[in-house]
Amino acid sequence: NAGVTQTPKFRVLKTGQSMTLLCAQDMNHEYMYWYRQDPGMGLRLIHYSVGEGTTAKGEVPDGYNVSRLKKQNFLLGLESAAPSQTSVYFCASSTPSGGRETQYFGPGTRLLVL
Amino acid sequence: EDKVVQSPLSLVVHEGDTVTLNCSYEVTNFRSLLWYKQEKKAPTFLFMLTSSGIEKKSGRLSSILDKKELFSILNITATQTGDSAIYLCAPNRSGAGNMLTFGGGTRLMVKP
DSSP states (O other): OOOEEEEOSEEEEOTTOOEEEEEEESSOOSEEEEEEEOTTSOEEEEEEEEETTEEEEOSSOTTOEEEOSSTTEEEEEESSOOGGGOEEEEEEEEOOOTTOOOOEEOOOEEEEEO | OOEEEEEOSEEEEETTOOEEEEEEEEOTTEEEEEEEEESSSSEEEEEEEOSTTOOEEETTEEEEEETTTTEEEEEEOSOOGGGOEEEEEEEEESSTTOOBOOOOOEEEEEEO
């Protein structure tokens, strides 16, 4: 099993450009998440999904959109990138386990917006 | 609003030292607390704590939760250079989605 994978690994955008980050998991997990990580601020939740076809906002959703058309994939879109969106983006997945759930993380995507 | 504070922010020790990392939290509908280790890339799971006073151990790492005082500690004994990482704590809220709230992390550097 590959676990959680993310593409691309690194990307440079100009302000105003758009892009989509792809997350894929092969563990048949119900839940998927997108986080961003900035220096000294831990991980902040952008959007999440509790199942195929459903998404919800997290702590910092502005400027991002998501879609979960297939259970194994969770896409994060930036419609008009801004320098404030320079960050490392992590995708994660988990599944209901009677209160013993853990989240499994992908390797991250480093995004630089100029 | 949920709040998770980790201390210290950073720590530099020498191999063989023992370190204690702290995590205090204020989270609605608390269910459990998770510790993660983050080296260069993805956070990797260390411990899940659900009950107060029960120590979880894995080799040189151990952790304990105090649900009354709302904190957890992570101990690392006989530190090695491979322990150098950012350590993240994350309380888990009950309800759909298995939501975690992450602290800012403690950056540990272990020198030879």
